Amino acid sequence: MATRSSSGLAYPERFYAAAAYAGFGTSDVSSSKAAISRFKNEIALLLYGLYQQATVGPCNISKPRSWNPIEHSKWTSWNGLRNMASTEAMRLFVKILEEEDPAWYSKVPDPKPEPMVEIENPPQESDSHLDNSVSVLKETAIENGSILETQDKDVVLEGLGAIGVYDQWIAPSVSGRRPKARYEHAAAVLQDKMYVFGGNHNGRYLNDIQVLDLKSLIWSKIEAKMASDSSQALLSPCAGHSLIRWGNKLLAVAGHTKDPSDTVTVECFDTETSTWSVLKSYGKAPIARGGQSVTLVGSNLVMFGGEDSKRSLLNDLNILDLETMTWDAIEAVGTPPSPRSDHTAAVHADKYLLIFGGGSHSSCFNDLHVLDLQTMEWSQPKMQGSLPTPRAGHAGVTIGENWYIVGGGDNKSGVSDTVVLNMSMLVWSVVTTVQGRVPLASEGLSLEVTTYNGEEILVAFGGYNGRYSNELYVLKPSHKGIIEPKILESPATASVDPILPISNGVRDIEAEDLTRNGKVREIVMDNPESEPQHQISIDTKERIIVTLKAEKDNLEAALTTEHSLNSKLKQELSEAQAAYAELTEELRSARKQLAAEQSRSFRLEVEIAEIRQKLHSMESLQQEVDLLRRQKAASEQAAAHAQQKQSSIWGWIAGTPPDPKTVDD
CATH class of the missing domain: 2.120.10.80 (Kelch-type beta propeller)
Structure with missing residues (x-):
């Protein structure tokens, strides 16, 4: 089975089918032009840049020397993608195509097109690079296309x-x-x-x-x-x-x-x-x-x-x-x-x-x-x-x-x-x-x-x-039809995250349609055929260069600021993580101490209960001792009284009269 991206779009088979439908995956020039005419100029440029990024890789060719609005726009669209991964470029290519024409896949007779690129007036510096990439892509299409489909036929479908x-x-x-x-x-x-x-x-x-x-x-x-x-x-x-x-x-x-x-x-x-x-x-x-x-x-x-x-x-x-x-x-x-x-x-x-x-x-x-x-x-x-x-x-x-x-x-x-x-x-x-x-x-x-x-x-x-x-x-979801941007991130983040840079025509630059604060421009390309090359003056070129340099400086300044902010946030995050780890350790230690104190408290409660029981027993013993003491005193007094009486009786017998006081007692 083919690998699927995070958004569920199968590639590279689905990408090559989309490229053929859009006119980038066929050597038939007339078919390519007819397909490209379906899209607005800015969409066509964007698809071109994504196709180049997906098939060739990041733009390593020099900017076209001759002033040709078409080639400059193509180069800018491709170069603006910088180091975007080829799989991500494939995903975005298919995604944009589905937004423009949701039923495109049903219109493709053969999902395994020959991956060739047709470029009008390509820059001289890029000829050898593009030729090499085409030969490699043909091998990739064979490897990821027919072989994988042959494997799929051998799979027994169950469950x-x-x-x-x-x-x-x-x-x-x-x-x-x-x-x-x-x-x-x-x-x-x-x-x-x-x-x-x-x-x-x-x-x-x-x-x-x-x-x-x-x-x-x-x-x-x-x-x-x-x-x-x-x-x-x-x-x-x-x-x-x-x-x-x-x-x-x-x-x-x-x-x-x-x-x-x-x-x-x-x-x-x-x-x-x-x-x-x-x-x-x-x-x-x-x-x-x-x-x-x-x-x-x-x-x-x-x-x-x-x-x-x-x-x-x-x-x-x-x-x-x-x-x-x-x-x-x-x-x-x-x-x-x-x-x-x-x-x-x-x-x-x-x-x-x-x-x-x-x-x-x-x-x-x-x-x-x-x-x-x-x-x-x-x-x-x-x-x-x-x-x-x-x-x-x-x-x-x-x-x-x-x-x-x-x-x-x-x-x-x-x-x-x-x-x-x-x-x-x-x-x-x-x-x-x-x-x-x-x-x-x-x-x-x-x-x-x-x-x-x-x-x-x-x-x-x-x-x-x-x-x-x-x-x-x-x-089984196909993950189709989601393209309208609505970013959740904060304005500061959105201002520096390039969504998809798109090049513009000469009239838009002259109209100074440049956004500030480092944001990417959304520009509509004019029809280049209506602007003959000889009508573009040297002053216009210089203004374009100055404007682009100013934009570059603004973007670099914003990037530097974001790098500084990112470093500061990383440092704060590191400090917060260290503090969190310290607090977590303190919490664990406190819980251990609490458990020990709870155990000690339980033991003390048991000892207190035992002592209370002993005190209660001692009080009962004290009462018994007091009772015995009273009984002993009463017994001693009774014995003394009996002894006195006995002495008086013996006195009478002996002829000794008893003391009246004693008798009275």
């Missing part, structure tokens, strides 16, 4: 390999015992297996783990157990939770349960031992909920919104550091999304968190909110393209910079279209639409992505649209 169409949902043949029909479950892909956990079946929460082998498409069930050190016998059934892959383990976060806890719980499933364990967390854990979004960003889980056990909608933002298992409640600036549940979230470039859709108790949303994870600031950017309808309970997954959204409902019916958002350009497109009441037009379904023979495939499972589903659907 996911049987998917021969793009942008259409297909129900593949699966085997094994199918899971119970469900919705509001959670799924994750790990090592060519899709794990499905929990969900809602006929109003009952589930806690089973079902596994689909994505190579053989065989369902099986895992008999999971709790870890030996756990106080629970079984994991609580739940729905509306999130399942996140973390290394070789799966983390189940939050969710509705029959007996909800006060705070969000995090359970860990070890796929090697098939055991569940409840992870202990620190910090202030958020209140328990379901229908939230949980997104993995680096080593952090970012959780937004949801609905608590009292049916109160939430729009709080919480982050769990998986390395320290510490929760942090984030107070972001800006206007956050309104409280909601059953929305979707995605992360772009590890810098931006995107929240789309969701619902309240009475309505559904189709708004898009972006959180800058560096400044923790909310914004609501303007979207372009085919804006999706309001929906909740949908599912989403990202492939590169594309975010695919499937299913959901709008309180009336299930949503039947599958849409995609290019996250760097903020352009919506419709991938496909299903007909009828099918499980894909459901709420609470799951959506995952897997790779088969180098191609990404979307896998949807379950859902509810009036009845519960356990159906499996797959779709």
Whole structure:
């Protein structure tokens, strides 16, 4: 199979077919001119530059000496791409062509054109270089074209390999015992297996783990157990939770349960031992909920919104550091999304968190909110393209910079279209639409992505649209039709990042259509044939040279400033990382000390209890001693009194009268 780029465009076969259609991949001059005439001059120039970059490489030829507007524009378009990788140039070539003519591929009779370049009045310095590149490209086309196609013919199509169409949902043949029909479950892909956990079946929460082998498409069930050190016998059934892959383990976060806890719980499933364990967390854990979004960003889980056990909608933002298992409640600036549940979230470039859709108790949303994870600031950017309808309970997954959204409902019916958002350009497109009441037009379904023979495939499972589903659907996206620029980066970044430099004609330069602050110009090329070469004066050339030099100086100054800023930011980042490492070590040390103090405190409490028990025993003994003393004193007094009486009796007998005082006593 051919290699595919991050945006899903197959190359080099698809690129050579596109080049042939655009007129760059054929030696037929008349055909080439006819094809090029389809495009505007600036698009034709841009396609020329990308084709040269993809087939020849960076521009190493000198600027044309003779003043020819066509050749100067071609050279500038090619040279402006600098060190862009050939695969990226192929991707952009096909992408631009699809934007100009979405149906171009169906118009190409032979997808394996001869890769030749036809140039009008080429500069003398470039002749030998271009000739060498053409011979190399012919060999590349043979190697990557016919041989690979021959290999494809030998492949036996079964399972996911049987998917021969793009942008259409297909129900593949699966085997094994199918899971119970469900919705509001959670799924994750790990090592060519899709794990499905929990969900809602006929109003009952589930806690089973079902596994689909994505190579053989065989369902099986895992008999999971709790870890030996756990106080629970079984994991609580739940729905509306999130399942996140973390290394070789799966983390189940939050969710509705029959007996909800006060705070969000995090359970860990070890796929090697098939055991569940409840992870202990620190910090202030958020209140328990379901229908939230949980997104993995680096080593952090970012959780937004949801609905608590009292049916109160939430729009709080919480982050769990998986390395320290510490929760942090984030107070972001800006206007956050309104409280909601059953929305979707995605992360772009590890810098931006995107929240789309969701619902309240009475309505559904189709708004898009972006959180800058560096400044923790909310914004609501303007979207372009085919804006999706309001929906909740949908599912989403990202492939590169594309975010695919499937299913959901709008309180009336299930949503039947599958849409995609290019996250760097903020352009919506419709991938496909299903007909009828099918499980894909459901709420609470799951959506995952897997790779088969180098191609990404979307896998949807379950859902509810009036009845519960356990159906499996797959779709192979073609990643078409996303080109309108809408950059998320800050103005400072956008000002120095060249998107695609395009050369201009003489009239635009004379009109001083140069932008300031180092930004790349967007210029429309005039028809060169209407400007004879002898009409261009020497003064005009000099003005052009001066203007271009000034622009070069401005760009170099801006580049120097950005380099300085970049160095400063790297230094600050290094310092922050060092401080973070130091704080982490201090935190670990403090936790160890806290554990030791807790152990010592427990021992002291035991000793105090023993001492209290001894004191209580001593008090009882003291009371007994006092009683014995009183009894002894009484006994001694009685004995003395008896002795006195006995003495008096013997006195009478002896004839000695007793002392009256003694008798009285």
